[in-house]
Amino acid sequence: MIHLDFSISPEWEETVDLESLDSMDEGDLRYSAVLGDIVLEFGNGNANTNWGWIPLLDWAEALRLIRDELGSSTSTEATFEFTESDSTIRFKRTNDNVNVEASYAEAVGECSFDAFSREVDRFRHAVFQAAKDRYPSLGNNVAYKLLETAGQ
Secondary structure (H helix, E strand, C coil), X not given: CEEEEXXXXXXXXXXXXXXXXXXCCHHXXXXXXXXXXXXXXXXXXXXXXXXXXXXXXXXXXXXXXXXXXXXXXXXXXXXXXXXXXXXXXXXXXXXXXXXXXXXXXXXXXXXXXXXXXXXXXXXXXXXXXXXXXXXHHHHHCHHHHHHHHCCC
């Protein structure tokens, strides 16, 4: 079992010109817009954050890329590195399972690759939809639209 969720932190809005959301490039969208926290729960453990600065669009896109990388082989691994710290989350596929281990949490989780893949798709859609609902000008941003539809 794996569950991914997020919360958008209102504090990041104080550090960015919300009027510029419709013209940000991909790098600014991925690393400077829509910051918050992640929920990463598996089995009896979790690797949730309570930092308020996780770039959620980047996390959602990185998960898609990790899923695609893990899908290319039944024995491979990929690591997500947080931009503002030394913390990492490692995803390791062994046959039909994905092991998840965060450097900042004691819990280690495991789920099927199929469950991981479905949850990544659901989560990614939810992040991009919530961002656009909360900040409608993102719907006018070409880089956002390309990022939102990447991999489809």
